Amino acid sequence: MATEQLKGWRRVASAMWPAPNDPQIYGQLDIDAGPVLAFIEAARRAGHHLTPTHLVGRALTCALEAVPELNVRIVGSRSYPRTSIELFFITALFLPNPDLSGVKVDAARCTALQLASELERGALRLRAGSDREFARSKRMMDALPPVLLRAALRGSALLTERFQWDIPALALHKSPFGSAIISSVGSLGLPHGFAPLSWLYDVPLLLLVGEISEQPAVVEGRVVARPMLPLSVTIDHRYVDGSHISRAVKGLRKYLAAPEAQEPGFEVRTQPLL
Numbered sequence: 146m147a148t149e150q151l152k153g154w155r156r157v158a159s160a161m162w163p164a165p166n167d168p169q170i171y172g173q174l175d176i177d178a179g180p181v182l183a184f185i186e187a188a189r190r191a192g193h194h195l196t197p198t199h200l201v202g203r204a205l206t207c208a209l210e211a212v213p214e215l216n217v218r219i220v221g222s223r224s225y226p227r228t229s230i231e232l233f234f235i236t237a238l239f240l241p242n243p244d245l246s247g248v249k250v251d252a253a254r255c256t257a258l259q260l261a262s263e264l265e266r267g268a269l270r271l272r273a274g275s276d277r278e279f280a281r282s283k284r285m286m287d288a289l290p291p292v293l294l295r296a297a298l299r300g301s302a303l304l305t306e307r308f309q310w311d312i313p314a315l316a317l318h319k320s321p322f323g324s325a326i327i328s329s330v331g332s333l334g335l336p337h338g339f340a341p342l343s344w345l346y347d348v349p350l351l352l353l354v355g356e357i358s359e360q361p362a363v364v365e366g367r368v369v370a371r372p373m374l375p376l377s378v379t380i381d382h383r384y385v386d387g388s389h390i391s392r393a394v395k396g397l398r399k400y401l402a403a404p405e406a407q408e409p410g411f412e413v414r415t416q417p418l419l
Contacts, residue, residue: 168382171339174394176401178357178374184404188258197374198234198329198354199261204400205352206230206252207407209324211396212389215349216324219383220307229253231323233348236268237333246271246279249323257408282316298345306347322346331356337375349384353377374401 151159181200188195209216209230217224230253236246248267250260270276289297301317304310309319325348330338337355342348355375362371376397380390400407 169342170380170382170390172378172380172390173337174376174378174397175360176374176376176398177362178372180402180404181374182357182372184257184408187405193258193261194265195257195261196329197331197357198327199257199264200401200404201352201354201374201376202232202234202250202252202260202327203255203257203404203408204397205232205325205327206255207400208393208396210253212385212393214389215384215393217349217384218306218320218347224384227320227324229324231320233322233326234264235326235328236271246283247322247326249321257404278313278316285316302345302347320347322348324348326351327354328352329354331375337377339377340379342379342381348381350378350380 178197181197184200185195185197213226214224216227216230218227219225229251231249232252233247233249236248248264248271250263250267252260255263267276271279274280286294286297301315304312305317305319305321311318322345326346328340328351330353334356336358338353340351340353342351353376355377357372357374359370360373361368362373363369364371385393
């Protein structure tokens with residue numbers, strides 16, 4: 146086939162964009178939320194505040210334990226294992242205007258109830274304005290002009306991720322976003338969505354938890370209404386290939402199919418399938 150001069154839209158498009166160089170992969174997974182809701186109901190009967198996001202956090206922890214190749218830092222052409230599984234939960238703030246921050250939790254050391262408690266304490270500190278480090282870093286970031294802000298972000302990423310330094314005086318801590326990021330868009334009434342992975346995060350994936358709603362599902366050859374939990378994920382292809390994602394999804398599904406199996410202490414009445 147002879148070469149051909151680009152014309153029309155193809156010519157305009159080639160002038161608008163360079164060759165793609167973005168390693169982001171997008172995926173979506175719908176989980177039957179029956180076991181999740183049953184476990185949450187049992188926990189609430191016992192006086193505990195638990196949400197689907199807490200259980201998804203525990204499920205993601207199990208997935209990272211099953212696929213340790215995901216729980217690493219990439220520096221240059223080498224990967225370095227992380228010594229813990231810390232999850233960063235994005236948190237909505239109103240101080241006094243809507244804003245976003247987050248709470249990092251050492252998830253591998255937590256049960257679902259402990260994780261929920263850690264998140265609640267951290268979120269309350271942020272929303273009350275009593276987290277001094279967050280207040281200090283926010284004041285600095287708000288005061289910097291855009292050019293200096295970009296330089297400050299790159300400098301802080303270099304110190305905290307590449308060199309793994311803690312600098313409390315500047316409210317900087319190593320691996321500020323942990324092993325992965327979770328955000329609940331379901332709490333905002335959104336069914337699902339996708340979020341971008343920034344170079345600043347230095348994590349392999351960002352998981353969004355959507356709103357649970359009844360959807361048609363096929364159970365034993367019959368179409369029935371089931372509560373479904375939509376999960377959307379953005380993955381950095383530098384960390385994984387398809388085999389890693391497959392193993393991680395199996396670990397995630399296994400936990401969410403029976404949370405009580407790894408969270409003993411509650412009598413769970415699972416919702417019937419039919």
